[in-house]
Amino acid sequence: MSDAADRPAVSSFERGLRVLIAICDRDQVRVEDLVGQLGLPASTVYRYLRPLRELDLVKESGGYYRIGSRLAGDGRGVSNETLALLARPILAELARDTGETALLTIRIGSHALCLDQVQSPHPVRMAFEVGQVLPLQAGAASRVLLAYAPAEVVERVLGDALPAHTPATPDARKLRRQLESTRTLGYTASRAEFIPGAYAIAVPVFHGDEAIAGLCLAGPANRCTHDWQLSARPRLIEGGRRLSEQLS
Numbered sequence: 001m002s003d004a005a006d007r008p009a010v011s012s013f014e015r016g017l018r019v020l021i022a023i024c025d026r027d028q029v030r031v032e033d034l035v036g037q038l039g040l041p042a043s044t045v046y047r048y049l050r051p052l053r054e055l056d057l058v059k060e061s062g063g064y065y066r067i068g069s070r071l072a073g074d075g076r077g078v079s080n081e082t083l084a085l086l087a088r089p090i091l092a093e094l095a096r097d098t099g100e101t102a103l104l105t106i107r108i109g110s111h112a113l114c115l116d117q118v119q120s121p122h123p124v125r126m127a128f129e130v131g132q133v134l135p136l137q138a139g140a141a142s143r144v145l146l147a148y149a150p151a152e153v154v155e156r157v158l159g160d161a162l163p164a165h166t167p168a169t170p171d172a173r174k175l176r177r178q179l180e181s182t183r184t185l186g187y188t189a190s191r192a193e194f195i196p197g198a199y200a201i202a203v204p205v206f207h208g209d210e211a212i213a214g215l216c217l218a219g220p221a222n223r224c225t226h227d228w229q230l231s232a233r234p235r236l237i238e239g240g241r242r243l244s245e246q247l248s
Helices: 003-024 031-038 042-054 080-098 140-147 151-159 172-185 226-247
Strands: 058-061 064-067 101-108 111-118 133-135 188-191 198-207 210-220
Touching: 003 031, 003 042, 003 064, 031 042, 042 058, 080 101, 080 111, 080 210, 080 226, 101 140, 111 140, 133 140, 140 151, 140 172, 140 188, 140 198, 140 210, 151 172, 172 188, 198 226, 210 226
Parallel strands: none
Antiparallel strands: 058 064, 101 111, 101 210, 111 133, 188 198, 198 210
């Protein structure tokens, strides 16, 4: 088959990938935003969104499109379902023993995704929607993923204009120092960086030499006292170690 015959199919494939990448690069996006960003007619964007939704690569809610959980299968050799299944007992144990919400996060491109969680038993608690997309640069649950991400991902995030979700959201200079500290200590903590009044601590989960997920505890800062941190941190580190061993 000639190159000329191949070109339309390749061009169509590339346009579909651009639609998918545009969604991956943002927390949520409307069709009209994709139309403006990509310069494609709305009918064309909808034509590409249909198979992406059918394959669970993207999902739609209230007119907004987000990445689908199936994108978590990123070549790590560990399926989304296996990771969540192995993590679930550890999440439940952490939530029970510390009294705060335990969550599992994974990186999708330049964002983090809440893969699973076990919520705190307290009426007032920090909780996330499973499948919720989070920024990589704000909050311990996300930053632990960025710290161990490939260098090109780190530089892309640091090179972008970092939105300030709260007054405590770090700028690029502070974030770079935090990433170095995370890799040195093996854990990271945050206070009100993404959600006002929240405290979180997170550790990486490894599959071989690659950090493929983050294990995190999150709760109201007024409940996550110094004594709580001293008790919760080793439990979380042990949980991350156990999950990493199971994956290996």
